Amino acid sequence: MTRILLLGGTGDALRIARQLDSTHVYSLAGLGKVPDDLACAVRVGGFGGSEGMAQYIADERISMVIDATHPYAAQISANAAHASRAAHVPCWALRRPAWQPQAGDDWRMVGNWNELTAALAPFRKPLFTLGREPLAHLDEIPVHQFWTVRCLDPHQDATRARIIATRGPFTLEGERALFALQAFDVVVSKNSGGGATEAKLEVARERRLPVVMLRRPDLPAVDREFDSVDDLLDALRVLA
CATH class of the missing domain: 3.40.50.11190 (Rossmann fold)
Structure with a gap:
């Protein structure tokens, strides 16, 4: 057996x-x-x-x-x-x-944290959807940026960061509401694939926001x- x-x-x-x-x-x-x-x-x-x-x-x-x-x-x-x-x-x-870029997508592929932060340098209000990794870097946030970090782990907000502890799946309507409220100017994502968290990419496409995508x-x-x-x-x- x-x-x-x-x-x-x-x-x-x-x-x-x-x-x-x-x-x-x-x-x-x-x-x-x-x-x-x-x-x-x-x-x-x-x-x-x-x-x-x-x-x-x-x-x-x-x-x-x-x-x-x-x-x-x-x-x-x-x-x-x-x-x-x-x-x-x-x-x-x-x-x-893996997810594949579609017409209208602006994906900026990165391979590690240093490449990621360099790609984020021009932006002010990133949404991180990488899991817990950004929590280890809350003391490194550039003075011109305010981070929103969405992950499973509850964590107190930092001086220039908001932590959203939640679990997918995420709906298109919910993501649209979050993006409209927070006015993100870039999305940071892993290329996880699947449908549970894909709605953020569709909203980024609708709003013509770039996506900094961590390679698999x-x-x-x-x-x-x-x-x-x-x-x-x-x-x-x-x-x-």
């Missing part, structure tokens, strides 16, 4: 977890809300790197790893691929397609890749 270790933390991963029975394990890093309505076991916390994950796979008699983490969780994905090889079990990955990291090769939850679930049903 196949026993799955599902690495998650995304809405896509939760969809997969809802299809798993008590044989399987859904693993979360511990950020955000921990679901309490799943039939599968839920594990919260890290493994101690790839070696720790490999040991967990062996100890728990895991026979397959599914990496359904965020496209920017490169270290976790690398650990999953390495641990699976070390434990001699297959590793599947859900790799959702390189992810490791795995035994099978899927670009949709449905395709992955169909493949699991074949195994059952």
Whole structure:
């Protein structure tokens, strides 16, 4: 019998977890809300790197790893691929397609925080949708800028920053209202793909705002890749 270790933390991963029975394990890093309505076991916390994950796979008699983490969780994905090889079990990955620029988009691609801040230099009111990373840089905000940072983590506002602690999905109407109220002049985003947070890009397009887009990291090769939850679930049903 196949026993799955599902690495998650995304809405896509939760969809997969809802299809798993008590044989399987859904693993979360511990950020955000921990679901309490799943039939599968839920594990919260890290493994101690790839070696720790490999040991967990062996100890728990895991026979397959599914990496359904965020496209920017490169270290976790690398650990999953390495641990699976070390434990001699297959590793599947859900790799959702990246967003693609459309007519009228003004995307400025960057590869790291230094490139990002350089690209933001001409602007005054950026909206950050990168997660928690900007919280570590609130003491570096240029004097001509006021940041709005949207992330999961509650955090007190800074002298020149507003923190919005919330979770997607975000609607088009809600994003339009936020942009109109705050008068952002640039959006800062990861190229996460999927529909849960895409509305901000449509509003940026409508308002002709530039988007500073953080490039996706390189992810490791795995035994099978899927670009949709449905395709992955169909493949699991074949195994059952």
